[in-house]
Amino acid sequence: MRDLGVGFGYLLKGQRWVARHGRRYGFGLLPGLITLVVYAAALVALAVWGDDAVGWATPFADDWSSPWRGLFRGFLTGVLFALGLLLAVLTFTAVTLLVGQPFYESLSEQVDADVSPDGTAPRSDLPLWRELWISARDSLRVLVRAGLWGLLLFACGFLPFVGQTAVPVIGFFVTGFFLTEELAAVALQRRGVELRARLALLRSRKTLVWGFGTPLGLAFLVPFVAVFLMPGAVAGATLLARDLLGEESAAERSEDGQEVTS
Numbered sequence: 001m002r003d004l005g006v007g008f009g010y011l012l013k014g015q016r017w018v019a020r021h022g023r024r025y026g027f028g029l030l031p032g033l034i035t036l037v038v039y040a041a042a043l044v045a046l047a048v049w050g051d052d053a054v055g056w057a058t059p060f061a062d063d064w065s066s067p068w069r070g071l072f073r074g075f076l077t078g079v080l081f082a083l084g085l086l087l088a089v090l091t092f093t094a095v096t097l098l099v100g101q102p103f104y105e106s107l108s109e110q111v112d113a114d115v116s117p118d119g120t121a122p123r124s125d126l127p128l129w130r131e132l133w134i135s136a137r138d139s140l141r142v143l144v145r146a147g148l149w150g151l152l153l154f155a156c157g158f159l160p161f162v163g164q165t166a167v168p169v170i171g172f173f174v175t176g177f178f179l180t181e182e183l184a185a186v187a188l189q190r191r192g193v194e195l196r197a198r199l200a201l202l203r204s205r206k207t208l209v210w211g212f213g214t215p216l217g218l219a220f221l222v223p224f225v226a227v228f229l230m231p232g233a234v235a236g237a238t239l240l241a242r243d244l245l246g247e248e249s250a251a252e253r254s255e256d257g258q259e260v261t262s
Contacts (some may be wrong), residue, residue: 005212007240012234015229017111023108028231029098036227039088040200046084050077086150092226093182094139097234101132104234108186113240116248124190131189138185138195146178176213177202179220183213183237184244191245201244212240 011050018025054076061069081115097104105124112121124131152169157163190199201208220226241251 001207003205003208004211005206006243008215009211010232010236010240010243011212011216013239014111014234015232016236017114017239018107021110023094024110025231027103028100028107028234029095029227031103032227032230035092035096035099036224039092043081043084043088046081047147047151050257054080085117087138089220091143092220093179094143095181095228096138096226096230098132098135100230102128102133104186104231105131105190107234108190111188111235112242115239115242115246122191124192134189135185138189139182141195142178142181147173148225149174149178155198156163166199172214173210176210176215177206178213179215179217180209180237183233184241186234187238188245191241201235205244208240208243212236 018028054073057071058076061072062110064072101254109121109123113119126134150171153167153174159167181198184202185195185198188201195203216229219229239249
């Protein structure tokens with residue numbers, strides 16, 4: 001259970017790091033703002049023209065009597081918008097990371113260099129287009145996994161009592177796990193850790209991952225919060241990645257030195 005607190009601590013440390021580096025924080029906000037504008041425009045378009053799209057897709061209901069036609073198409077319009085909103089929540093982090101790959105890559109490197117005992121950070125030798133391709137491919141694979149979990153939890157949601165109590169809690173932990181994977185991938189991919197190895201690494205310390213990702217996922221449910229927390233989340237995920245890989249930080253070395261000399 002100690003790892004839960006450690007994971008949450010990395011989330012706070014990441015936010016504190018960007019607070020101390022205002023310029024980095026400002027640059028880190030740009031990808032989230034761009035993605036937010038695009039997603040907001042898509043959701044507004046869905047709200048405005050969703051009814052027309054449902055009407056076009058259900059010509060068989062044209063001859064239905066009132067109020068059944070309106071109720072049926074209204075229900076489908078609501079479901080369509082809800083699915084669009086769910087898809088936006090699930091993909092926001094992945095798309096923001098893809099849009100902001102150069103920004104977050106630079107931010108993550110700076111965090112690594114800042115906390116590393118020798119002041120250096122691991123660097124990828126791959127060209128930018130290759131990094132973007134790997135990031136997009138891995139994000140899609142993670143999204144498929146998250147979608148399968150979502151379908152399973154949706155089906156379990158119909159179970160009496162369990163569906164209204166345990167399933168939502170499990171859903172938040174699943175969201176936290178995959179959210180952490182997306183964020184930690186910035187630092188881990190730079191170190192050449194492939195997706196399968198990343199998932200195995202995260203599963204080996206699930207409580208640490210949940211402590212970081214679950215409260216972040218809950219915070220991301222609040223509109224616009226994801227944009228402002230994203231830079232600090234990338235910074236915190238970099239610190240978490242160093243912990244998962246057993247990499248020493250300058251603070252740890254300093255504490256060890258104090259213990260030895262005391």
